[in-house]
Amino acid sequence: MDIPRQKRPKRRRYIFVGAGIAAIALITLALSRLEPAAPRVDRALIFTDTVRRGPMVRQVRGHGNLVPENVRWISALTPGRVERIHVRPGVEVDESTVILELSNPDVNIQVLQAEQSLTAAEAQLVSLRTNLETQRLTQEAAVATVEREYQEALRQVRTHEELAKEGLVSEIDLQNARDRAAELEVRLEVERKRLDLLANSIEDQLAVQREQVERLRAIAEFQRRQVESMKIRAGTAGVLQEMDLEVGQWVMSGTTIARVAEPGRLKAILRIPETLVRDVAVGQPALIDTRNGVIEGRVMRIDPAVQSGSVAVEVALEGELPRGARTDLSVDGTIEVERLDDVLYVGRPAYGQAESTVGLFRLTDDRTHAVRVPVRLGRASVNTIEVRDGLQEGDIVILSDMSTWDSHDRVRVK
Numbered sequence: 001m002d003i004p005r006q007k008r009p010k011r012r013r014y015i016f017v018g019a020g021i022a023a024i025a026l027i028t029l030a031l032s033r034l035e036p037a038a039p040r041v042d043r044a045l046i047f048t049d050t051v052r053r054g055p056m057v058r059q060v061r062g063h064g065n066l067v068p069e070n071v072r073w074i075s076a077l078t079p080g081r082v083e084r085i086h087v088r089p090g091v092e093v094d095e096s097t098v099i100l101e102l103s104n105p106d107v108n109i110q111v112l113q114a115e116q117s118l119t120a121a122e123a124q125l126v127s128l129r130t131n132l133e134t135q136r137l138t139q140e141a142a143v144a145t146v147e148r149e150y151q152e153a154l155r156q157v158r159t160h161e162e163l164a165k166e167g168l169v170s171e172i173d174l175q176n177a178r179d180r181a182a183e184l185e186v187r188l189e190v191e192r193k194r195l196d197l198l199a200n201s202i203e204d205q206l207a208v209q210r211e212q213v214e215r216l217r218a219i220a221e222f223q224r225r226q227v228e229s230m231k232i233r234a235g236t237a238g239v240l241q242e243m244d245l246e247v248g249q250w251v252m253s254g255t256t257i258a259r260v261a262e263p264g265r266l267k268a269i270l271r272i273p274e275t276l277v278r279d280v281a282v283g284q285p286a287l288i289d290t291r292n293g294v295i296e297g298r299v300m301r302i303d304p305a306v307q308s309g310s311v312a313v314e315v316a317l318e319g320e321l322p323r324g325a326r327t328d329l330s331v332d333g334t335i336e337v338e339r340l341d342d343v344l345y346v347g348r349p350a351y352g353q354a355e356s357t358v359g360l361f362r363l364t365d366d367r368t369h370a371v372r373v374p375v376r377l378g379r380a381s382v383n384t385i386e387v388r389d390g391l392q393e394g395d396i397v398i399l400s401d402m403s404t405w406d407s408h409d410r411v412r413v414k
Helices: 011-033 105-165 171-229
Strands: 048-050 052-068 071-075 080-085 098-103 231-233 238-242 256-261 266-273 285-289 294-302 310-317 330-347 357-363 369-380 384-389 396-398 410-413
Touching (some): 171 231, 266 294, 310 330
Antiparallel strands (some): 048 396, 238 256, 266 310
16 A cells, blocks of 8 residues: 655755855855966076165177278279289288279370370470560660661761751751651650560560460379379288279279278277167277277267167277287177266166166065066166165065066066
């Protein structure tokens, strides 16, 4: 016989379900309030430094090359074809050393034409001098003739006057004699003036022709020098640095042919970033690293123009050059721009710029974690930078690039 089953109350089931839901809610709330686990950073892959207080030397650094202090660029004065090459780069030369020889028939023809013009002008000078001297002598003869006739006329007048007193000569003949003498007197004065004018003009005419001869002589000498200039000489003592021509090449006038540098006297040309060159001044000390030794130097010139984001700074070398120092050698230069006596400073971080605020990771006391702190930076040097706010003396900070953990303010250091 079937027995009817009694229904159990549902209250206990509801209690258990509510308790479970409440427990899940509490666990979820607790987990949401937990901080995410800090990412791990390998201690061997980071670089740290301790904040220090004391003197700090501000420096700027740049790469560059050694260049000669005295350089002579040699250019072609006349166009021509390279006929012979006497020396190659690397050879020591003096002022009279012929580097190469050019040839140009047109230049030789110009010399001949200039000499021909000079010879013609000199012949004209000789002819002019002869003609003028002949004219002077002719005029002197004319003056002498007129003077003789004038003296004869005077004697004739005196004779007629004596005869007129005795009534042997008429008054008309006497007057004619006197008129003849007066006429010859005027002619004599005119001829003498002509002689003076001719004598005074002779030197002027000869001077004009002499100047023409001198001009043509200068032109001829210039053309001779043009021919001589086709023998390209060093012009100064030194070492031939550059010369890229070969026999048969045609060289235009004004083309740079070679470069001669005085050996043993070098200077450094450093390329300083334009953002750092504002602190560089003439006279500041510098150290030039040639990788074979370090040379002391001093800034002597700063280029006013910016090229490719940097400024050229010339450094005069004051120390002895190490072995192997030569033109175009790559060097690294460090210029001392300022000495700060008592400042808080630290090694320069990979992403920190001068006069800026950055977030740096500072190690905790147990050295197992690093916390991001805002740090205000000041004046910077090559390897160090001033700390104005955010850190204290003795703090240890991470200088390596931590951009991978920009979204975290705390990391574990293992």
